[in-house]
Amino acid sequence: MFSRVLSVGLIAAACSGGFGPSLFASGRLLFFEIQGVAGYSGSAGKIIAYSQAAMESMQKPGIGFDLVQRFSGAGGDRAILAVQGRVVWNAGGEKPLEPQIYNAYLKFKARPFDFWVGHNRPEFGLAAVLDSHALLLQPLAMSGFGFDRDWGIGLERDTSGGAWGVSLTSGSGMTPRFRGNYFLSGRAAFGVLTEDNYSAGVSFGAGHVLDVMGIHLMSADPAGFAMAAADVTWLRNNIENRVELMAGKRAGMGAYAGLWRIGLGLGEESRFKLELQPALVRMNGATRFELSAGMTFLAHPDWTIRAMAAGDTESRSARFIVQVYFYKGIRL
Numbered sequence: 001m002f003s004r005v006l007s008v009g010l011i012a013a014a015c016s017g018g019f020g021p022s023l024f025a026s027g028r029l030l031f032f033e034i035q036g037v038a039g040y041s042g043s044a045g046k047i048i049a050y051s052q053a054a055m056e057s058m059q060k061p062g063i064g065f066d067l068v069q070r071f072s073g074a075g076g077d078r079a080i081l082a083v084q085g086r087v088v089w090n091a092g093g094e095k096p097l098e099p100q101i102y103n104a105y106l107k108f109k110a111r112p113f114d115f116w117v118g119h120n121r122p123e124f125g126l127a128a129v130l131d132s133h134a135l136l137l138q139p140l141a142m143s144g145f146g147f148d149r150d151w152g153i154g155l156e157r158d159t160s161g162g163a164w165g166v167s168l169t170s171g172s173g174m175t176p177r178f179r180g181n182y183f184l185s186g187r188a189a190f191g192v193l194t195e196d197n198y199s200a201g202v203s204f205g206a207g208h209v210l211d212v213m214g215i216h217l218m219s220a221d222p223a224g225f226a227m228a229a230a231d232v233t234w235l236r237n238n239i240e241n242r243v244e245l246m247a248g249k250r251a252g253m254g255a256y257a258g259l260w261r262i263g264l265g266l267g268e269e270s271r272f273k274l275e276l277q278p279a280l281v282r283m284n285g286a287t288r289f290e291l292s293a294g295m296t297f298l299a300h301p302d303w304t305i306r307a308m309a310a311g312d313t314e315s316r317s318a319r320f321i322v323q324v325y326f327y328k329g330i331r332l
Contacts, residue, residue, distance in 0.1 A: 027070040033086065034326040035134070036061050039308075042317030049091040051136050051308065051321045057100050057174055057214040058148075059136060059323055062088030066103070066327075080107045082120075084133070098215065100174065102133050102149055113157040122150050123165040124185035124205040126231040126244040134325055136308040137294045140257050143281050145227065145246045146205055150183060151176040162189040162199070171209035171222065181222040183207040193233055203229040205248075223251035238265040240273075250283060257281040271298040288314040302328040 037059045041048045051059040064086030071079040084103040090096055105118030121128050127141035127148050141148045152169030164187065170176055171183035189201040208222035227248030234241045240263040247256040259279035266272045275294040280287070292310040299305055304325045311318035 027072070028332055029066075029068040030330045030332055031066040032326075032328050032330050033064040033066060033134075034062075035059065036324045037321065039319055039321035041319040042311075043315040043319070048319070048321075049089060051323065052138065052142060053213065054092055055213040055216045056142070057088075058133070058138065058142070059321075060088035060090065060098075062086040062100075064100075077109045079109060081105075082107070100215070107156075113155045115153070115155055117153045119149055119151050120154060120167075122147050122152070122169050122183060122185045122205070123154060123156075123167045123187040124183075124203045124227075125187075125229045125246065126201075126233075126242065128165070128187050128203070129189070129199070129201070129231075129233075130242070134304075134327070136306050136321055136323055137261060137275055137277050137292050139242075140244050140246055140259060140279070140281075143257060143279075144211075144250070144283055145229075145255070145257050145281075146185070147171070147173045147183065147209075149174065152183075160192075162191055164188040171207050171225070173210070173212040173214075175212070175215045175217075177210060177217065179210065179220070179222060181208050181210050183209050183225065193235065197235040199233045201229075201231045203231070205229070225250050227255070238270050239263070240265070253283075253285060255283045257283070269298075272296070286314070288312050302326055 037049055037051055039048050049061055050056065064084070066084040069081040070077055082103040082105055086100045088098050088100060090098040101119055103119060105116045105120040107114055107116040124146045125141060126139040127146060130139055132138055132148060140146070150169035150171065150173055152167055154165060154167030156165040157163065166186040169183045170178065171181040183205060184207050185203065185205040187201050187203040189199050191199040193199040206226045209225045210217060210222055211219040227246055229244065229246040232243045242261040245258045249255060257280065259277055261275060261277040263273050263275040266274070273296040277292040279290040281290065290310065290312040292308060295307045297305045306323040306325065308321045309318060
């Protein structure tokens with residue numbers, strides 16, 4: 001089902017003139033990325049080279065790039081191509097080097113909405129608007145409630161009072177897989193964060209999704225997913241609040257989760273930030289409480305140093321992570 005819908009989306013994009021001769025390159029941004037990640041896990045009892053879990057994609061030592069290509073016509077921007085990927089060191093894995101794709105989509109600027117196809121953020125929860133690809137603290141998508149990135153198609157529209165979007169994606173996360181799985185989601189937001197200092201969103205997500213961890217398939221059969229979500233981001237002076245709540249069913253069982261992330265910016269331009277994130281997650285009949293504390297220091301426009309201490313009631317242990325992150329534009 002999903003593969004046919006995705007094919008129709010590509011054909012529609014082509015017929016709309018998006019690939020036509022009126023489209024020409026007008027601007028290109030290319031960034032180079034290096035990150036080092038190391039820490040200690042109490043549950044594993046050893047030094048680790050990842051931030052979340054050994055099979056998760058985020059965060060691991062690696063090198064990558066981020067390309068944004070704009071296409072314009074006589075009336076302005078017509079489309080945007082975004083491609084972002086890494087090669088990371090997968091310590092202890094079957095293959096020591098693991099390629100990862102984050103963004104890989106083509107977005108067409110049209111009226112009354114934008115249309116995208118490829119690997120992008122589904123319209124569900126805080127992950128739909130919060131770019132976490134370089135962060136140590138993660139939203140609920142990393143706990144099995146939705147996807148940070150997924151393969152599919154989507155519609156988006158920004159308005160003077162907020163934004164809305166819908167998407168139909170594969171429900172397989174980082175790697176495209178088609179086993180009768182799909183993920184239909186939609187989100188409406190009120191408030192423009194850059195203008196109003198707040199944004200509140202409501203979301204839904206439904207379908208049959210695969211149980212995945214990074215690029216690894218944990219279960220061969222898709223599981224039913226039906227969830228409602230709400231998220232709020234509120235900025236006041238040097239204090240940042242993010243709240244995310246979800247409730248519904250996954251694999252026929254009740255599931256719910258909630259987190260609150262509060263950050264305090266210190267120093268000139270808040271270059272030093274302290275964050276605390278308590279979270280409660282219930283899935284597969286088990287409930288766990290997670291507590292994460294993070295530090296971010298912008299040492300240089302190209303260099304960021306992050307640290308995190310995290311623990312949960314399931315493992316009854318803690319892990320401590322340090323990340324050095326380099327992200328620099330390359331002149332073309």
